[in-house]
Structures are given as structure tokens and as C-alpha cells.
Amino acid sequence: MQEIRIGFGQINPVVGDFAHNSKQILQIMNDAAGKVDLLIFGELALCGYPLGDLSYRADIISATQEALEQLVAESAEPRLASLTVVLGHVSAAATHSDQQSSYASAHNSATVFSGGEVIGRYDKKYLPNYDVFDDWRNFVPGSSELLFELQGQRVAVAICEDIWHPEAPQRDELANAGVDLLVVPNGSPYTRDIQSRRRNAARSYQRGFAIAYANLAGGQDDLVFDGDSFLMGKDGQELYRAGMEPGLFITETKELEPVLDDEPQRLYEVLVTGLRDYCGKTGQDKVLLGFSGGIDSSLTAAIAVDALGSQAVLGIGLPSRYSSDHSLADAQQLANNLGCEFRVIPIDKAHVAFEDMVDLKGLAGENVQARIRAVTLMAISNSEGRLLLTTGNKSEIAVGYSTMYGDSAGGFAPIKDILKTDVWRLARWLNASRGKELIPMSSIEKPPSAELSPGQLDSDSLPDYNLLDDILRLLIEKTATVDEVVALGFERELVSEVDSKVRAAEWKRSQGAIGTKTTAVAFGSGRRVPITTRFGKL
């Protein structure tokens, strides 16, 4: 094994931007020249992943083919001659599986090339179709193996689910064929325990061959590919591990960073990456958000500053007649701590105008304040070309504790997959890790309130967040039934009420902004439940 010098081309592609992606790939090929024998890129690195239904389009497939041919031609350059490249890309499919319709017409492929020549192409066999993955919808499965020789070693290729799939029937064939090294391009998005799961998947797939697991880097809509490419020796020992960031990682360097499963640091970096890449890839460089003085907007602001720089972030204080004094003071303190611009726009003029126009008793009177704030923020978004961030956390999005077209308004929701108790945990970790009070302690410590009526507290209408989050973790992330949660010792009435609220808020979530997935079941592209259902309705 030691004879093959392996490099991971951990690029951050933009879906459909072939000039951009090819440039990154070529740069890494050049960087790797002379230092690496086998250079492995992630799944669909050339066209970007996931493509969604863009994979149905003949123009995407032909543009990918053209870009691939150009890179193969480039590899004929004498200085790249000793490099063998494994590159993921979409390709045209002629046939279908018996079970498939004729909609999908593309393979999820990886081509091996060297010295200007194609050595072979492998098409992904196992097409994940759960959570955020729609591969079975969008691709046609492959049917044959790809083996090649490199420096006297037998090398084979698999793609992502091929080794994750519980059946994984290929592995014995590969072992029988005397494979020494299995090369696996992946499109593996971050979730809290993904680092361990990747290694477990690789180890249980091994049959005496080494595994080079190559992942993508960077954000794509609600997903963040957190790199973490690794090389596992034939004995299941991990020999090398790459970082989260894009770049060329060469396995000669042997130092291993610790696995950071469920660690605040990695989680926070993922949230920063998700926002940075959403903005960068959609051509937006400035954001704004409401600074309420609360913990959600404070953490979101810190993420935005780390993603885009303090100059790019504008905070707006939007006090109403029910706002507490500390909310404005805390918001100002946050802006000072983060070094970003802060403006104050009291909303009472509009509030009075709407009182004059419509009846604002009860809930209507609470919601109108949140909506006036959204109108104000969107006006600034329109006139200054700034992306509005919405600051809702997963707990409130789960139970519908938000105002539609009010605080839920925005183009991106950085912490939508972070439960409230984790918001606090991240805020405390952030202050500790920076060695200073970035997020005001008062914002961390005060009891949560929407401040939409006098003296209002979240605890007036919701259970304690520790309890709520425990129940939500089970109901949503573990997809437990009410009975199953009750069996763990929770009160039935409370669990049923939470479950019922979660279902009733489905229509709100269906109109929610996208935001970074961090858990097994996020409120994003991977959650597909009907709005109209009476199951579990109280």
C-alpha cells in the first residue's frame, strides 16, 4: 500500500458552474503533480451535488461531458503524467433498472484517467433514496465494477452509498478479485455523528482492502459537506484524515486530528460554512437581521460575522411598545462586541397605523409587530441589496412558535436545525473559545421572550426548553411515536400536545427559509410529510 501516494481533492463545487469547478480541479491536479500518484475527488465534484432534477437535463449532462474531456486532455501535460485521477461526474445512461421509470437518464459516475487517457468509468450501483437523498429518482444504477492496476496494486472504485448500503454485496467480490485499495468518492453531508458513522461504514465494508474515502467540501443549499476525507489501512486502522476546508490533502502527512462528533466547534464551523457558501454561491455579500437582544439573533449574528466579516453584517433594533429596556441595550452590546453596524428603527409609527386600519386584538396584535419588523427589514434588504437572515431555532420551528411573514421571513435560516438548548450551548462555547464575551451574558441568561405583549415569556405557552428539546429530539430526530416517548418516562399529555403542535406547524415549515442541516432529521429537503393529515391530531 505505502507505494501509492494518495491525495484527496476536497473541492467545493458550485452546482452547474463548470468553469468554476474545472478551475478548482485543475489547480489541485497541478498542486498534486509529483507529490501524489492517485488523486481522488468527491462525488459529482465536476458538476456539483446534489443536482436534484437538473440531472434530467441533457444540457447539464453534455456540459459535464465537455468539461470532463477537457480535464482528461489537460492530464496529458508532461508534468501531470504520473498522476492518476478519480473524478465524480454525471454521465448519460442508456438503460434503466427494472424498477425505474424512464425519467432518470443519467448515471452518478466516477471516471479514472491518466496521461490524457480514460482508464475507465464506474457508475454508482446503490442509489440512496431517504432523508435528503433522491438518487434513485435522479439516477440510473450502474451494473459493473471498475478495477485497475496502479504500481502493482489492484484498485477498485465505489461511490458513497455503495459502501453505506446495509447489504453492500459487492465487498466479497472485490475481496475475491484481490483488490488492495478501494477508492470511494462521497457526497456525505455533515450531521452531528457523521464522522463516526463514516468510519463505521468503511470498516464494516472492508474485506482485507484499504479504503480511501474522499468527500466534498462546502455548502450547497441546506447541506454542508464537511470534508473529512480519510484513508483506512487494510487492518481498519485510520492512517490519515483531512480537515473540513477545501483543498488538496496528501496522505503522506500522518498526523490525525481528533474526531469531533457532536462537538460545538465543528457544529459551529458547519453553520458558518453553510451561510458563507449560500451567500457566496448565490452572489450575495451583505446580510441584515433583526437584533432583538435575544439569544437566537445573537448567535445568528455571530455566525454571520464569522461567515462574511463584520463589515457585511447589519443589525437592526426594532423596539416596540412592549420591548424591554434590556433588549435594546443587549442588542447594542452585541453589535459592539461583533464590530458590526447597528441601527435602531422603532416600529410604533407603523404599529399605530395598523391599529387604525384593522382590529388588533389578541394574537393579531402580537403577530402584527413581528410582521412590521419583517416589512421594515425587507425594505432595507431591497434598498441595500442585503440578504435577510431569519433567526428561528429548531425548537420554535418545530412547535410553530413563530409569526408567518414576521420573524420567519428571510432568505436563509442559519440556526433552523439547532434546538434552543443547543443554541445556548453554542453561545456559551463561543464565548469561552474566543476568551471574551462575544454574545452578551445577559442575552444568554435572561428567560426567553418574544416580547409581543406585556411581560410575555416563552414559558407561558411552551414547556421548559430542556424538557421540550428532549421530547423533540425523540419525536423528530429519532422519529419516535408518542407511545415510544411515553415509555421512556415522559408524561403522555405533554408528549401528545407537543406531537400535535409539531403536526399543526407543518404548513408554516412548508414556507420556511432553507438553512443548514445538522441532524439526522432536519426541517429541510429531507423531511417529507403531508400538511393535510389528522393523524395524531388532538
Add this chain to the structure above:
Amino acid sequence: MQEIRIGFGQINPVVGDFAHNSKQILQIMNDAAGKVDLLIFGELALCGYPLGDLSYRADIISATQEALEQLVAESAEPRLASLTVVLGHVSAAATHSDQQSSYASAHNSATVFSGGEVIGRYDKKYLPNYDVFDDWRNFVPGSSELLFELQGQRVAVAICEDIWHPEAPQRDELANAGVDLLVVPNGSPYTRDIQSRRRNAARSYQRGFAIAYANLAGGQDDLVFDGDSFLMGKDGQELYRAGMEPGLFITETKELEPVLDDEPQRLYEVLVTGLRDYCGKTGQDKVLLGFSGGIDSSLTAAIAVDALGSQAVLGIGLPSRYSSDHSLADAQQLANNLGCEFRVIPIDKAHVAFEDMVDLKGLAGENVQARIRAVTLMAISNSEGRLLLTTGNKSEIAVGYSTMYGDSAGGFAPIKDILKTDVWRLARWLNASRGKELIPMSSIEKPPSAELSPGQLDSDSLPDYNLLDDILRLLIEKTATVDEVVALGFERELVSEVDSKVRAAEWKRSQGAIGTKTTAVAFGSGRRVPITTRFGKL
């Protein structure tokens, strides 16, 4: 064949409401007693379809099983003794296909029962995974046939995609087994040409056996199941066709209504059904919407009145300083014609307040008016418990010609899958079919305008709607590439610009209200494309 008297139990189930669904089923069983030998219900009629990821839940599966056992027990009643029932439902699955992960753990089944005994169960073999269908994600494929004898005839069961699938390899086996009648429960949602497509699917599947095609009725989120159950003789001749509405349809009656592919009448009835059932099934009986005097809100109002009654519909005129005189007059006329309540709330007070609070030059000044209207409408929605309807058509949703959290706000979007030129066509048809001016002619004939700045017309920023809709039909509904559209004679610059606008508006659509699907590619659960992509970006 004539010996078996067939009935279609075309029920309108609510997802997860077993009491409600079982009651409908039992009612129809009782109605059919003595008149029908074989009573066929639609796909997943007992639990509702589509279930989405609810199919992962053990509690849904056990509740279905319980409801099924109860219905089987009921069928032991002497007066039901001569009835054989085919009923669609979800059921627990033990194994998986090689290609599947372990997430799905249910079959999409149909059980045949009679006289208190189960004759057998069939599990759907071909699981559609395109457009709105996620069956491969949510179900495990079945692996065996179900044949039974009834009055000396051999009867077999297939479910929906089993006969739609292009390969459809079962048909020869069925013919070899001497099948006389194939019974096919379907969950087949309306699209413009679906009636012809259903008959073509059945005919190309036939191998000398008759086909009894049973569909569901009613709306479920963005889908409307438009009934249309039919019996096709062994020679491919259609013998009986049911209507759109829920109920028991007995094939002894031989009269055939004409197929109404792409006819305004059926399309309009589908839109009415979609809204009626969304409201009814989610427990809402009153709606409101802005009456702008334009054609989109006028058609939406007419649909709402037909769905819920004129008493249930509230129109609000929300004139701004840029509103024309005719817009309020036309809105008042519409309310008079429809017999629904109409209130006028000028928005200038709030407009002035926001001018005082923020800079409102250009686009910000246009959008703020649409957003003030949304805040006003949502306040009334909150205080009166009325569902807000949003009135955007498919043309403007396609190119992003709408204000986020403004005119796009609402819980349901009745005409979101109707292109602007079809909005006009439907309005003219509606007036003609009712023999009076329901929708004011002035609303039909005036040039479209958002009226957000002085003298503004849609044609200032969009191509003529006839041209735009022709291009959109190709780009979206036919998923044509720019090159393919240009090859049909359209100007490249224009097609590229439209294509680019469509992509840029993906983030807006990702937050859009659900609404009834009427075409092959709607902006609903069946469209899955990334927000972040630079493909086709100008």
C-alpha cells in the same frame, strides 16, 4: 365478464383519519350490498395517500391494521355476505429490495376480503419515484401475484404504477395464468391530459383481460384525485366511467360521460375541489383574499365561492396611492357578482408610516405596498380565523414577478399552477358557462398591472403573456432546454432571459404556499431543483 357486477368505492380519504375513512368505506359497502359483487377502493384508501414519510411510522401501520381488521369483521354481516372487497392500505414489510436502505418498512398493499375472511393481500411491485411520487422512498416493493376466483372468473390485482410502468413485465404472466379481470386500485392525481393517459396505460397493459381501474377522489395538499374510475372490456373498449366526485359507482349503468382532457370545466372543478378539501380537511371554513380588481384575484375569488360558499369568502380592497379608480370599482363589482362580503381598507396610513421609518426608493417602495397588504390581510386572518388565499398565477411565480411576504403570502394558492393565459381562458369560460358576468369583463380585458408605481404595467418588465406562457410551457412543463426552445423558433435572447429568471426565482418558490397541481410539472412537491446553482445563469 358480465356476471361480475363491479362497484367503484371512490372515497375521499383524509390522511391518518381512520374513523373518518372507515366510516366512508363502510357506508359504501352497505350501499353496494346486493347490487355489487366486487367492490374496489382506490390506492391506500384506508389510510390516505400520499402518506409521505408517515409511512415510516409503526403507529400509522398498526392503526391501519386495526382499522382493516374491523372492516373485515364487518364484512361478516349477513347482508354484506355476497360482497368481495378490494381495499388499499399500508402494511408492515419484513424485507427490502436489494437496492433499498432500511428506512422504508411498509408495503403499499391491497387486501381482498369477503364474508369476514381475508382472501389475500397484494403488495405493489412497481414504486413510482418521479414527479410528486416518492413510493420507492416510502415503501418496500412486493414480490408475488394475487389471484382469486369470483363467479368462475379469474381475478388478479395490481396497484397503480404496476400497470403504468413502461416495462410492466407482469402482464404476460397474468395472461398466461388465464386472468379474466385485473383489478387496479390507483392514487392517480389530476393533470390536464390524465384521462387519456389512464386509458392508454390500461390499454397497453391489457393482454386479453378486462381492467377495472379504481381511483380516489378529493384533494390532498397539492394533489386532486379526480375519480374517473373506469371499466375496460377485454377488447380495450371502455364500458363504464365514473365521475369526479366521491361515492359509489356501479358499472351496471352504461352511460359514458365524454373525456374532458384539458377542458376548462374539469380543470375548474379540480381547482374548486383542491381548495375545498384543503380547507375541509385542515378544519378551516372561512377564507379571505385581497380583491385587486385584477383577473388573478377575481378568478381565485370565484373558485373560493364555489368551494366554500359566498358567505365564507371575504374580499378586501386595499387601495394605495397608485391604485387606479377602476381597480376598486372592479373589486366591488366582483363582490356584488359573487355575493360575498367586501371591505375596503386604504393602506396609505401604513405606507406613510413606513416612509417615515425607512428609505423606500425604487423596488423597496413597490414591495412595501404589497407587504403592507399582507400584514393587513394576515391581521384579519388572525383575528377572524380566516385562511388567507394567495392569488399568484404560474407565469408570475415562474419568473419571480411577486413580492415575498407580500402578495405571495397565504396558506393556499388555488391558481399557482395556472399560466396567465389560462387564467383568462378560465375566466371567460366561467362567465360563459354561468351565462352571466361573474368575473367583471373589465378585469378580464384590462392590461395586467401590479399598480405599485404610477402607470405601471406587467408588460414594462415581462414579455407579452402569450409569448411568455409558450416559453414557460416548454421550459417547465416539457423540461426543454434553452437550445430546444430556440430550435422551435423562439428568440434566443428572450428564452435565455426567461430561463434565467425562472432559476433566480427558485428561492421564492421554495417559500411559496401550496396549491393545486394541474400540469405535469407544477411548482409543488414534484419539483426538486437546487436553489444554489449557476447553471444557465446570465
